[in-house]
Amino acid sequence: xxxxxxxxxxxxxxxxxxxxxxxxxxxxxxxxxxxxxxxxxxxxxxxxxxxxxxxxxxxxxxxxxxxxxxxxxxxxxxxxxxxxxxxxxxxxxxxxxxxxxxxxxxxxxxxxxxxxxxxxxxxxxxxxxxxxxxxxxxxxxxxxxxxxxxxxxxxxxxxxxxxxxxxxxxxxxxxxxxxxxxxxxxxxxxxxxxxxxxxxxxxxxxxxxxxxxxxxxxxxxxxxxxxxxxxxxxxxxxxxxxxxxxxxxxxxxxxxxxxxxxxxxxxxxxxxxxxxxxxxxxxxxxxxxxx
Numbered sequence: 001x002x003x004x005x006x007x008x009x010x011x012x013x014x015x016x017x018x019x020x021x022x023x024x025x026x027x028x029x030x031x032x033x034x035x036x037x038x039x040x041x042x043x044x045x046x047x048x049x050x051x052x053x054x055x056x057x058x059x060x061x062x063x064x065x066x067x068x069x070x071x072x073x074x075x076x077x078x079x080x081x082x083x084x085x086x087x088x089x090x091x092x093x094x095x096x097x098x099x100x101x102x103x104x105x106x107x108x109x110x111x112x113x114x115x116x117x118x119x120x121x122x123x124x125x126x127x128x129x130x131x132x133x134x135x136x137x138x139x140x141x142x143x144x145x146x147x148x149x150x151x152x153x154x155x156x157x158x159x160x161x162x163x164x165x166x167x168x169x170x171x172x173x174x175x176x177x178x179x180x181x182x183x184x185x186x187x188x189x190x191x192x193x194x195x196x197x198x199x200x201x202x203x204x205x206x207x208x209x210x211x212x213x214x215x216x217x218x219x220x221x222x223x224x225x226x227x228x229x230x231x232x233x234x235x236x237x238x239x240x241x242x243x244x245x246x247x248x249x250x251x252x253x254x255x256x257x258x259x260x261x262x263x264x265x266x267x268x269x270x271x272x273x274x275x276x277x278x279x280x281x282x283x284x285x286x287x288x289x290x291x
Contacts, residue, residue, distance in 0.1 A: 064278060064279075064280045064285075066276035066277060066278055067130075067136075067277050067278060067279050068125060068128075068130040068275075068276070068277040069274065069275065069276050069277075070123050070125065070128065070274070070275040071272070071273060071274045071275070072273050073102070073103055073105075073271060073272050073273075074095045074100070074103075074105040074106055074107050074270075074271060075103045075104055075105055076095075076105075077095055077097065077104070077105055078095050079093075079095060079107075079121055081123075082121040082122060082123055083122055083123050083124040083127055083252070084121075084122045084124070085119075085120065085121050085122065086118060086119070086120050086122060086254070086258075087118075087119045087120075088111070088117035088118055088119065089117075090111075090112040090117065091109075091110060091111045091112060091117050091118065091119040091257070091260075092108070092109070092110045092119060093107070093108075093109050093110075093119040093120065093121065093256055094107075094108055095107055095108075096108045096269075099145075099269055100269075100271050101143040101145070101210050101269075101271035101272060102143075102271065102272065103271075105271075106269045106270060106271040107121065107255075107256065107269070107270040107271070107273075108267070108268070108269050108270075109256035109257040109266075109267075109268050109270070110257075110265065110266065110267045110268075111150070111153075111257050111260035111262065111265065111266045112262065112265055113150070113262055113263065113264050113265045114262050115262040116259065116260065116261055116262050117259075117260055117262055118154075118256075118257055118258050118259045118260060119256050119257050120157065120254040120255060120256035120257060120258045121254065121255055121256055122252050122253070122254045123252060123253055123254075123275055124251055124252040125251065125252065125275070125277065126161075126251055130277060131249070132160070132161055132246075132248060132249025132250060132251045133219055133249050133250040133251075133277055134219065134245065134246070134249040134250075135219050135220060135245070135279075135281065136218075136219055136277065136278050136279045136280060136281050137216065137217065137218050137219065137277070137278040137280060137281045137282075137285045137286075138158055138216070138217045138219065138250060138253070138275075138276075138277055138278075139214060139215070139216045139217075139274075139275070139276045139277075139278070139285070139286050139287045140156050140158065140214065140215045140216075140253045140255065140273070140274070140275050140276075141212065141213070141214040141272075141273070141274045141275075141276075141286075141287040141288075141289070142155070142156075142212075142213055142214075142255055142270045142271070142272065142273045142274075143210055143211070143212060143213075143270065143271040143272045143273075144210070144211050144212075144213045144268060144269070144270055145208065145209065145210045145211070145268065145269040145270075146172075146207065146208070146211075146267075146268050147208060147267040147268065147269065148264070148265055148266055148267040149172065149180060149264075149266055150260045150261045150262060150263045150264045150265070150266045151261055151263045151264070152259070152260070152261035152263070153171055153172065153257055153259065153260045153261070153266050153268075154171040154257070154258045154259040154260075155171045155172075155213065155255065155256070155257065155258065155268065155270075156171065156213075156215040156253070156254070156255060156258065157253065157254035157255075157258035157259075158215070158217055158250055158252070158253050158254075159250070159251065159252050159253075159254065160246040160248055160249060160250050160251060161246075161248035161249060161250075161251045171183065171228075181199050181238075182199075182228045182230065182235045182238040183197060183198060183199040183238060184197060184198055184215075184226040184227065184228060184238055184239065184240045185197035185198075185240070186226065186240065186242055186244070196240060196242050197240060198237055198238060198239060198240040199237065199238070210271075211230060211231055212229075212230070212231050212232060212289035213228070213229070213230055214228070214229040214230075214286055214287055214288075214289075215227075215228055216228075216229065216284075216285070216286045217244055217250075218244065218281045218283065218285075219244050219245060219246075219250065219281065220243075220244060220245065220281060221243045221244075221245045222243075223241075223281070224241065224242055224243050224244030224245065225239060225240065225241045225242075225244070225283070226239065226240045226242075226244065227239040227240075227284075229286055229288075231289065232288055232289045234284070253275050255270055255273055256268070256270065274287050
């Protein structure tokens with residue numbers, strides 16, 4: 001299934017006057033209770049009062065502290081904490097001061113109809129002193145509200161060093177039984193026949209409510225896996241077991257709308273994003289949503 005010297009990228013897709021922010025950019029877990037940029041082992045609070053956000057779990061029982069965390073609650077009102085952005089013509093990516101899950105601000109990503117495109121914020125952890133990930137666990141958690149959805153959109157992406165990379169995706173698209181479904185996918189642009197993926201049972205998609213969504217990748221040749229957690233619970237069938245190692249290691253994560261098919265316009269709000277790296281790769285280690 002795997003090819004020599006192959007580069008891989010992982011994406012999770014969902015197809016269907018601010019005060020100083022508490023985001024941390026360091027190699028230790030963020031401060032605990034009360035920090036809106038949540039701890040990697042016990043992130044943020046439960047659902048937003050009155051907004052339909054479902055409380056999630058408290059992360060993996062017995063999970064280790066993360067070896068690296070990056071978080072952003074967007075309270076600075078801009079994207080200065082992120083390494084870079086990627087926005088296609090006609091699409092938008094901006095911090096807005098209305099409709100946030102908590103605090104003043106949230107990140108809004110929109111893509112237009114009429115062709116594939118994307119709008120995302122990218123964090124590259126080697127720029128902050130963390131090495132490329134060649135084994136262990138990578139987790140990306142966000143508060144997510146879907147306002148509009150194309151039939152194939154990808155809200156998360158994990159990418160490796162180098163160019164010509166393979167792409168691994170997880171997100172929500174049109175479900176075969178109607179509605180929307182989360183899925184995870186690993187693709188190789190150089191060898192499309194090598195794609196592997198898994199789709200979930202139908203779950204809430206464009207319901208206009210806040211959800212806690214998380215993409216987790218265990219990096220291993222023999223026990224590699226991708227999985228999606230929604231509101232703290234693993235999504236049925238949205239797990240893919242495959243070789244997830246990369247020769248140059250994984251170096252960045254992207255949130256927003258990393259990809260949209262463009263069948264129709266897409267519009268999402270994000271808040272309280274956390275990226276966590278763990279040397280440990282025990283199954284189901286993840287950031288979680290509750291205290």
